[in-house]
Amino acid sequence: MKKVDVEICFGTTCFVMGGSHLQELENRIGKDLKDIVNIIPQNCMGLCKDEKYNQAPYVRVNGQIVDAATIEKVIDKIKREIDE
Amino acid sequence: MSNIKLTSNLNKEVLVKLIQAFESDNFPNSAHQIPFKMRPKHSDPQYRCCIHKERAAIRERVIAGLGFSVADDDQAKLLTEYAEEALKRTELSSEVLTAIDTACKGCVPVRIHVTDMCQGCVAQSCMISCKFGAIKIKNGRAVISADLCKNCGKCISACSYSAIARLRVPCEEVCPVQAISKNGLGVVEIDFERCISCGACVSGCPFGAIHERSQLVDILKAIKSDIPVVAMVAPALEGQFPESISKLATALIQAGFSHVIEAAEGADLTTAHEAAEYVERMGKGEPFMTTSCCAAYRELVTRLVPELEEYVSETPTPMHYTAEIAKERFPECITVFIGPCVAKRKEGLYDDYVDYVMSIEEMGSLFVARHIELSECEDYKFTVDSSSEAREFAITGGVSRAVSSAALKGTEVDSFCIDGMDKKMIALLKSFAKKGGCNQGNLIEVMACQGGCVGGSSILNPPKSATKKIKDYAAKGQTISKIPEDIHA
Ligand code: FES
Numbered sequence: 323m324k325k326v327d328v329e330i331c332f333g334t335t336c337f338v339m340g341g342s343h344l345q346e347l348e349n350r351i352g353k354d355l356k357d358i359v360n361i362i363p364q365n366c367m368g369l370c371k372d373e374k375y376n377q378a379p380y381v382r383v384n385g386q387i388v389d390a391a392t393i394e395k396v397i398d399k400i401k402r403e404i405d406e
Numbered sequence: 407m408s409n410i411k412l413t414s415n416l417n418k419e420v421l422v423k424l425i426q427a428f429e430s431d432n433f434p435n436s437a438h439q440i441p442f443k444m445r446p447k448h449s450d451p452q453y454r455c456c457i458h459k460e461r462a463a464i465r466e467r468v469i470a471g472l473g474f475s476v477a478d479d480d481q482a483k484l485l486t487e488y489a490e491e492a493l494k495r496t497e498l499s500s501e502v503l504t505a506i507d508t509a510c511k512g513c514v515p516v517r518i519h520v521t522d523m524c525q526g527c528v529a530q531s532c533m534i535s536c537k538f539g540a541i542k543i544k545n546g547r548a549v550i551s552a553d554l555c556k557n558c559g560k561c562i563s564a565c566s567y568s569a570i571a572r573l574r575v576p577c578e579e580v581c582p583v584q585a586i587s588k589n590g591l592g593v594v595e596i597d598f599e600r601c602i603s604c605g606a607c608v609s610g611c612p613f614g615a616i617h618e619r620s621q622l623v624d625i626l627k628a629i630k631s632d633i634p635v636v637a638m639v640a641p642a643l644e645g646q647f648p649e650s651i652s653k654l655a656t657a658l659i660q661a662g663f664s665h666v667i668e669a670a671e672g673a674d675l676t677t678a679h680e681a682a683e684y685v686e687r688m689g690k691g692e693p694f695m696t697t698s699c700c701a702a703y704r705e706l707v708t709r710l711v712p713e714l715e716e717y718v719s720e721t722p723t724p725m726h727y728t729a730e731i732a733k734e735r736f737p738e739c740i741t742v743f744i745g746p747c748v749a750k751r752k753e754g755l756y757d758d759y760v761d762y763v764m765s766i767e768e769m770g771s772l773f774v775a776r777h778i779e780l781s782e783c784e785d786y787k788f789t790v791d792s793s794s795e796a797r798e799f800a801i802t803g804g805v806s807r808a809v810s811s812a813a814l815k816g817t818e819v820d821s822f823c824i825d826g827m828d829k830k831m832i833a834l835l836k837s838f839a840k841k842g843g844c845n846q847g848n849l850i851e852v853m854a855c856q857g858g859c860v861g862g863s864s865i866l867n868p869p870k871s872a873t874k875k876i877k878d879y880a881a882k883g884q885t886i887s888k889i890p891e892d893i894h895a
Contacts, residue, residue, distance in 0.1 A: 332648050333779055333781065334647065334657075334770075334773050334774070334778060334779050334780045334781075335773070335774045335777075335779075337647060337648065337770075337866065337867075338418060338770035338771065338773060338774050338866055339415055339418060339419075339774065340414075340415050342866055342867045342868060342871070343868070345868070345871055346868075365779070365781045366779045366781070366782075370774075370777075371777060378774075
């Protein structure tokens with residue numbers, strides 16, 4: 323099975339706006355997801371400077387942007403990616 | 407549980423907008439527009455019933471961000487006027503916290519609540535038990551009238567099904583000194599005579615209704631002037647970002663500060679003097695000494711537990727020493743202490759060497775507003791390197807460890823830590839004062855926040871991650887030397 327890439331932005335804007343919580347993602351994804359998820363910490367992904375996107379912190383799941391990212395939102399997105 | 411909540415994001419958003427407004431051509435006008443920009447016409451409300459309520463709450467957050475009290479607001483005054491006043495002021499208020507009325511009203515209008523477990527029984531013992539006629543039975547269920555209920559709780563014990571519950575008011579629960587309560591209008595009031603500025607309510611309120619009265623405008627004004635402004639960064643700051651404190655210092659320079667000093671440099675002086683004081687006091691046969699660097703604990707003693715006064719170390723805090731160093735090293739400078747603590751604002755007001763205090767949230771918002779990216783910053787070269795021990799001042803146990811390492815050979819320091827100052831811990835401290843002794847140790851380190859300053863109310867990084875980073879940084883430092891013979895308390 324192809325792995326799901328989860329890029330977490332730890333750039334300053336994202337980190338300040340609540341991204342620090344996403345450090346816990348690795349411990350929070352259940353056993354069922356652990357082996358299929360590839361967590362990639364990133365420096366500023368440039369999204370915070372783009373007016374088009376709504377709200378830091380940002381995470382990219384298989385290239386798709388999750389804004390105002392929380393652990394729950396990201397896990398949800400990962401599950402939807404797997405189902406597809 | 408981590409004490410960073412989503413509510414603090416809303417607050418940071420407001421602060422970012424406020425900083426951007428300050429940089430615009432017309433600060434008062436731009437400040438006035440913040441609620442409308444954040445909730446434009448036809449946008450969807452995010453937390454409340456309508457955008458008008460949200461704008462009202464944002465407006466009050468802006469008032470706090472400009473440094474004013476929301477309790478004194480008459481709602482008719484424009485944010486334009488507040489901004490103008492903030493620009494003109496030269497003095498800071500002595501009250502460091504303020505409650506956001508509109509946010510507070512979202513929580514627990516009545517404390518006594520009939521749950522789904524109500525069976526609509528024939529006995530109607532709840533109704534009979536209520537002396538105020540506040541309970542009626544409607545459609546086979548007990549209903550409490552908010553206007554009549556006096557929260558006495560008689561009905562709770564009267565119900566045979568345990569179907570009536572008392573809702574907790576989080577700020578009242580977490581305040582260790584009963585300085586905060588909801589009034590009859592359902593809005594929280596702070597008793598500033600009792601308040602020790604520990605920040606427990608700031609972290610504890612799920613609606614983010616308790617705010618620090620920011621000094622941001624005053625600081626931004628100073629930065630814009632020709633006078634050098636020195637940022638004094640608390641040891642807790644090392645744990646706040648994935649990057650090192652030396653990159654953070656460069657980020658502060660990019661944000662407009664002239665110089666950066668680690669408050670850990672001052673902490674080394676605190677350690678040396680406190681160790682000497684400890685040795686001297688124990689030599690005189692005193693039963694115990696408590697540390698003095700936690701500003702909320704200091705406030706507690708002054709305001710509510712004067713009987714502890716004689717046991718508190720008289721050694722100045724790291725913030726004080728650092729500010730003294732700053733004023734000497736950079737004559738005529740303005741000093742700004744940056745840390746996670748509400749009570750340091752209070753300490754800063756009393757200390758002639760400290761001009762302003764900034765929270766970590768405010769500093770973070772400054773980076774966001776100015777698009778400063780820490781990973782792209784160079785390393786800053788601090789004038790003096792701090793010791794390993796000083797770097798750990800922000801973690802419970804760090805201060806007493808530092809004093810032990812510095813104390814003269816042959817003194818066995820027997821330390822005991824109060825890790826988080828809740829009602830129980832305060833009672834314990836009182837009992838030490840009453841007995842004139844402490845059987846747990848003779849150096850008592852008091853940290854109002856659990857885990858130490860890393861658990862403060864304006865942190866960005868959860869304490870666990872921050873603690874680990876600080877320990878790694880401390881491991882790279884030099885250990886503090888023993889106190890020289892000529893130093894006296
Ligand atoms: S900091 Fe995350 S996109 Fe810039």
